[in-house]
Amino acid sequence: MTILKKSTLAFVLLSTFFLQACNKSLVVKNVNYAQQIESVLIPDSEGNVTDLRHGLSYSILPFQFEEFNDSSSVMISEVRMIRNHQGYYFITADKFKHVYVMAPKRGEFKLEKKILVDADGLLSPAFNWRDPVVQLIDETNNVAILLNENGIYVEEITS
Helix, strand or coil, rough: CHHHHHHHHHHHHHHHHHHHHHCCCCCCCCCCCCCCCEEEECCCCCCCECCCCCCCEECHHHHHHHCCCCCCCCCCCCCEECCCCCCCEEECCCCCCEEEEEEEECCEEEEEEECCCCCCCCCCEEEECCCCCEEEEEECCCCCEECCCCCCCCCCCCC
């Protein structure tokens, strides 16, 4: 093998090694996405809500249709939303029977879990962050429920 061929081979091998090293992504582990305080959002006349603090906006009408089978006009006065440490959004509103657990995707929310919390509908819901769970309280009914992205959270009792 000539010197030129050896140096070309060495150059190609070194270039390949360095290019692969440059393509590795930076990964930061143990990220906590939790919002410590819920967002209370007011829908506009089109059913859109905007959370300026967290830079998020979406339509509440698909949630309203799930709850009431009607999205012809906005029937919700306030939307309650909080995010847990895993990055899931928990969304509910007055008269909703469910809490919606939504996974953020590129330009959309994907339903992960629809949790039945009150068959008659919530009257005055509010969220609190209680590490590692989200606490849903309905002040009117004196109800407190612990939630995570899998549903209603029940602590295991160990003997």
